Amino acid sequence: MHLTEEQLNEYLDEATTERAQIEAHLSSCEECAARLSTLQNVFAELDSLPELELTKSLAAPFTLHPSLPAQLPKFLTLTAFLQAAVALVALIVAVPFASALLPQIELPSFTKLFFQIQTQWTVWLDQLSTFNLPTFQPINLPTLEMSSLLFTLAGVSVLWILGNGLLLRNQMK
Amino acid sequence: MPTDRDLILRARRGDAEGREAFGELVTRYQTSVFNVCYRMLHERGEAEDLAQEVFIRAYDRIHTFDIEREFGPWIRRVAANLCLNHLEGQKVTAELDDERDADSAQLPESVQEIRERSEQIRGALASMPAHYRVVIELRHYQELSYEEIAEELKIPLSDVKSHLFRARKILAEKLHASN
Numbered sequence: 013m014h015l016t017e018e019q020l021n022e023y024l025d026e027a028t029t030e031r032a033q034i035e036a037h038l039s040s041c042e043e044c045a046a047r048l049s050t051l052q053n054v055f056a057e058l059d060s061l062p063e064l065e066l067t068k069s070l071a072a073p074f075t076l077h078p079s080l081p082a083q084l085p086k087f088l089t090l091t092a093f094l095q096a097a098v099a100l101v102a103l104i105v106a107v108p109f110a111s112a113l114l115p116q117i118e119l120p121s122f123t124k125l126f127f128q129i130q131t132q133w134t135v136w137l138d139q140l141s142t143f144n145l146p147t148f149q150p151i152n153l154p155t156l157e158m159s160s161l162l163f164t165l166a167g168v169s170v171l172w173i174l175g176n177g178l179l180l181r182n183q184m185k
Numbered sequence: 186m187p188t189d190r191d192l193i194l195r196a197r198r199g200d201a202e203g204r205e206a207f208g209e210l211v212t213r214y215q216t217s218v219f220n221v222c223y224r225m226l227h228e229r230g231e232a233e234d235l236a237q238e239v240f241i242r243a244y245d246r247i248h249t250f251d252i253e254r255e256f257g258p259w260i261r262r263v264a265a266n267l268c269l270n271h272l273e274g275q276k277v278t279a280e281l282d283d284e285r286d287a288d289s290a291q292l293p294e295s296v297q298e299i300r301e302r303s304e305q306i307r308g309a310l311a312s313m314p315a316h317y318r319v320v321i322e323l324r325h326y327q328e329l330s331y332e333e334i335a336e337e338l339k340i341p342l343s344d345v346k347s348h349l350f351r352a353r354k355i356l357a358e359k360l361h362a363s364n
């Protein structure tokens with residue numbers, strides 16, 4: 013009687029109580045010894061399988077500080093720089109204008125202010141159409157500065173909305 | 186260096202520091218857990234996802250972990266079980282594999298073309314039904330006894346033996362045929 017599959021498997025798993033009998037049969041039966049050897053090969057093949065490395069760490073979701081984006085995109089840094097530059101220009105333009113205008117302001121009504129702005133706007137447009145820079149009059153100076161201030165303010169606002177809007181959108185992701 | 190036990194006790198607090206302590210445990214066992222998943226699934230991306238899932242689930246249930254047990258063997262058994270469930274979710278493939286095993290001892294052509302022996306072994310494992318793969322994993326790589334496997338998988342001892350012996354026979358045939 014040859015050994016059963018179960019006997020051979022249990023022998024290799026060291027889960028048999030009839031070890032001595034099995035060994036006695038194996039030593040005298042080539043056929044069963046060959047079957048055992050085939051099975052042993054499977055064990056060896058399985059043992060030979062190398063361990064592989066991970067391509068990423070699985071500990072990342074458990075680390076204390078969730079990883080921040082390493083650096084802001086270049087164009088965002090550029091917008092911030094432009095904002096600062098334009099704001100600086102606006103400030104330089106605004107300082108003499110404000111100091112000149114401040115004493116004049118005596119609780120101006122909004123309609124009056126708008127009217128003023130509108131008038132100055134049309135004046136400036138008029139000037140632009142005629143474009144006679146050489147006939148630059150000192151009295152026109154505040155008008156020019158007012159309009160350039162408005163333009164720079166508009167520029168800053170656009171850049172501010174662009175820059176911060178993008179930053180916020182990034183955060184919300 | 187803190188022991189696994191220290192880290193588990195810290196992780197149980199559930200605060201930021203505890204979370205980081207668990208991260209340290211993950212670092213210690215991630216490679217062995219990933220390898221369990223890779224032997225079971227034979228697909229790297231899937232194996233990494235499942236391994237990640239194993240740790241996330243373990244963290245969620247860390248307060249139920251018996252501190253007297255060893256964390257490494259436990260987490261690897263959890264991984265084997267999770268992979269089994271994952272594979273059984275793909276029932277259709279498993280049944281097809283079962284039929285293919287019955288009438289063919291040949292490796293699929295795509296696997297035969299892969300020269301490396303370890304890939305042939307992995308391919309042979311992957312071609313078997315999930316319940317065969319898991320007993321091979323638990324017996325050969327986690328070194329569980331028949332009884333421990335039966336308990337882990339909640340199946341009768343006789344099933345553990347028949348699955349294991351049958352799986353080895355299939356492996357012997359496939360690997361011999363591709364030798």
Ligand SMILES: [Zn+2]
Binds near residue numbers: 013014037041043044
């Ligand atoms: Zn014999």
